[in-house]
Amino acid sequence: MSLQTALSACRPGCGACCIAPSISSAIPGMPDGKPAGVRCVQLDENNLCRLFGDPRRPAVCERFGYDHSLCGDDREQALERITALEQAT
Numbered sequence: 001m002s003l004q005t006a007l008s009a010c011r012p013g014c015g016a017c018c019i020a021p022s023i024s025s026a027i028p029g030m031p032d033g034k035p036a037g038v039r040c041v042q043l044d045e046n047n048l049c050r051l052f053g054d055p056r057r058p059a060v061c062e063r064f065g066y067d068h069s070l071c072g073d074d075r076e077q078a079l080e081r082i083t084a085l086e087q088a089t
């Protein structure tokens with residue numbers, strides 16, 4: 001794997017984008033969606049989505065792609081940056 005590839009992929013087990021942002025669409029177990037900063041009920045103990053590949057997974061989750069400017073170098077940076085973006089919008 002090239003360095004570029006290593007730097008441009010989602011980190012399995014990060015899950016920051018399943019915690020920091022608000023999600024307005026219904027999620028199984030969270031029918032009104034999810035407030036910002038609240039852990040999605042579908043995020044498992046390894047910070048992986050239980051609905052991966054499941055049609056009930058909200059479309060917005062499919063669209064959240066890895067973006068280094070948001071995801072940063074580690075999970076803490078991702079949580080900080082996504083929270084800051086959420087508060088700014």
Ligand code: SF4
Binds near residue numbers: 014
């Ligand atoms: S915040 Fe970025 S790196 Fe973390 S799980 Fe989401 S897309 Fe992947």
Ligand code: SF4
Binds near residue numbers: 018041042044052
């Ligand atoms: S449904 Fe899955 S991808 Fe979407 S926020 Fe919840 S854990 Fe994350």
